[in-house]
Amino acid sequence: MxxxxxxxxxxxxxxxxxxxxxxxxxxxxxxxxxxxxxxxxxxxxxxxxxxxxxxxxxxxxxxxxxxxxxxxxxxxxxxxxxxxxxxxxxxxxxxxxxxxxxxxxxxxxxxxxxxxxxxxxxxxxxxxxxxxxxxxxxxxxxxxxxxxxxxxxxxxxxxxxxxxxxxxxxxxxxxxxxxxxxxxxxxxxxxxxxxxxxxxxxxxxxxxREQIKTKAISLLDNPISTQDGGYIAIVPLKNYFDFISDENGDLIKYFFDSNIRDYQGSVEVNTGIKETLSTDNPAEDFWWLNNGITITASDATFASKRLLVEEPQIVNGLQTSFEIYNYFTISKADTESRNVLVRVVKTKDERSRLKVIKATNSQTNIPPASLRATDPIHRDIEDYLLAKGLYYDRRKNYHKNQLRPINKIVSIPYLAQIVMSVTQQKPDYARARPSTIIKNNSDYDGIFNTSIPIELYYKLIEIQQSIELSLKAFDSPKLNRPQIGDIKFHATMYAVGKLTRA
The missing domain is CATH 3.40.91 (Restriction Endonuclease)
Known part of the structure; x- marks a missing residue:
């Protein structure tokens, strides 16, 4: 029973x-x-x-x-x-x-x-x-x-x-x-x-266990409040580590969904941050030597040296955040007394948030690929597909977290694979490089550009999904998931060729 x-x-x-x-x-x-x-x-x-x-x-x-x-x-x-x-x-x-x-x-x-x-x-x-x-x-x-x-x-x-x-x-x-x-x-x-x-x-x-929508940061002292409801504050490094970690000490990755850059590993700027963290000079606080963190929020309130942040998104300072996280995770620096500068910006809507992202990230050299999700063409595709009942995952996992139907969510890499397979007739290349296609400038420019009719993106998605359903229903021989994954883009290229007599 x-x-x-x-x-x-x-x-x-x-x-x-x-x-x-x-x-x-x-x-x-x-x-x-x-x-x-x-x-x-x-x-x-x-x-x-x-x-x-x-x-x-x-x-x-x-x-x-x-x-x-x-x-x-x-x-x-x-x-x-x-x-x-x-x-x-x-x-x-x-x-x-x-x-x-x-x-x-x-x-x-x-x-x-x-x-x-x-x-x-x-x-x-x-x-x-x-x-x-x-x-x-x-x-x-x-x-x-x-x-x-x-x-x-x-x-x-x-x-x-x-x-x-x-x-x-x-x-x-x-x-x-x-x-x-x-x-x-x-x-x-x-x-x-x-x-x-x-x-x-x-x-x-x-x-x-739901995603944390609101979290508090304990401050060193009272923050400076701005006219638009934001704050500028000095935060002890350990308190910032606690803010970006869950109860198990794991990094809360979705706090960084809106950051347009991936963690860059051992690049020069990170090496400098790491050295600054590992060298504890009492005469120099960490925030003197670091640009700090920018967080967008739907709302923020302050009381008793605690800043409560609703829907936090760390839009600038990803490299600093990861280095701080690694520093405390590896070294267990319980006696750390230094601080980091944190700016909390209240944004009214998505467009305001994107402006903050672009403005705060313009101070460093960013590869063009990093700004792709904010390109106007993706907003256009998002709006067009929404009218067709599809959810374009321009902001990674936004629709997944909204519990949208799995087969109605279309990611940017997936759409890139479909377009490359058909318009450039490179299904093998698309299959082998699902996460890196859009990181290559020439590949990206050939896939997402205004010379391609926007309805073509929808049509190709429709054909691809139909092909995949047919492959799953195929009985003789019965195809398993890896086999379908290996041939689905080839099958779509072939089908479009037959449909257009190309």
Whole structure:
């Protein structure tokens, strides 16, 4: 007989699946749900979540795997991050079973695969007869990134999650976890291995954990208030670290959704920030030597040296924020007494926020690609697609967080892949580089420009989605998810060619 928690979880899954309009099978949707809850604070898009799913026979007991460096996702086509000494590499491995209990076999499979996948003496090619290509591609991402940073002694953390609809875990199952830890430590002796069983109750709790909409910053002293309701304040570094971290000490990534630049790793400016943080000179406060942080907010109020910020978005100071986060995460600097300058700007609407973003980021050299989401063409596409019932994810994960139907959300990289596949007839290039197409200026300019009729973008999306539905329904032979991923852009290019007789 099902328990109350299992009944509630099943009801929750059914409701969310229906609300999102998902066509996934129950097992597949359960895994997507679990993975989304586990990685909620890391703000992955649906495209990014799906890229990490590897369950397809030969998965070694791993249903999905993701590698992060200093909280930045590394994908198959990503440029390796040149992190600094003691950068943090997090590997998230998720296993889900749409069953009413936990078994020993899934963990035993993880132990066996860990002995292969994390043994760097075994080449990827030598493992192809045992494991599927999606798993090996994502393992290769981890291996390359780890070796790229090995000389800088990165902090390596493995996070295993085993989820089911069970309500308790038998001691015999729990004992298997030590064997998994020992196996990984045999290959990475300094690695930290965390393992968590996600019961029905825990999954419900994770799903109820909403994004933080309002958070307080404790100030050094009373702030300066501006005529438009904003504030300028001096904030102790530790208090700022607490502001950008959740209760588990993890970075709140969605506070940075509006920042137009990615964390730049060990570039000159970050090296300078890091050196300033690591050199504690009592005669020089940190905010004297740093431009500080700019935060936009829908509202902000002050009382008792605490600034309450509603819907905070850190639009300038991402590099400083990441360095402060890494500084406290790695060094555990509990005695830190220095401060950082924080500006809180109240914005009335999206257009005002974009003006602040562009203005506050103009002081440094920013690649043109960084401003792309704010280009007028994307606002035009967003408005046009909305009228057609589609949600253009110009601001990453905005519509995902609004619980829009999965099949109605169109990301900028996905649209870029479709357009490149058809108009430039490069489906192989588009498939291989989902996250980097729009980072190349020449590729970007050929995909998003006003010479392309705006209705063409919609038509191509419509054709692509129709092709993907047809491939999923194809019976002879039955195509799995990786196979569909490999051919869907080729099929769309071919279909458009036939339709236009090109």
């Amino acid at each position: 099902s328990t109350n928690q299992q009944i509630i979880l099943n009801t929750l899954l059914d409701q969310q699946k229906n609300n999102l309009g998902s066509t996934l099978k129950e097992d597949d949707y359960f895994h997507l749900f679990v993975t989304e809850q586990v990685l909620k604070n890391l703000e992955l898009s649906y495209d990014e979540l799906l890229e990490g799913i590897v369950d397809n026979g030969g998965d070694g007991g791993i249903d999905s795997i993701y590698t992060f460096v200093n909280s930045e996702l590394i994908q198959r086509d990503s440029v390796l991050i040149d992190g600094k000494r003691n950068s943090i590499i997090d590997v998230y491995i998720v296993q889900s079973k749409n069953t009413s209990g936990f078994g020993e076999t899934p963990i035993e499979k993880c132990i066996s695969s860990a002995n292969d996948l994390f043994d760097l003496t075994k080449s990827i090619d030598s493992l192809r007869t045992v494991y599927n290509s999606d798993l090996l591609a994502n393992i290769d991402v981890f291996r390359k990134q780890y070796l790229h940073l090995a000389s800088k002694f990165p902090v390596l953390r493995f996070h295993y999650y085993y989820a089911s609809k069970g309500v308790e875990v038998h001691d015999n199952v729990k004992r298997k976890v030590d064997n998994l830890r020992n196996t990984i430590n045999k290959h990475f002796d300094k690695a930290e291995i965390n393992f968590e069983f996600l019961t029905a109750s825990k999954l419900i709790d994770l799903s109820r």
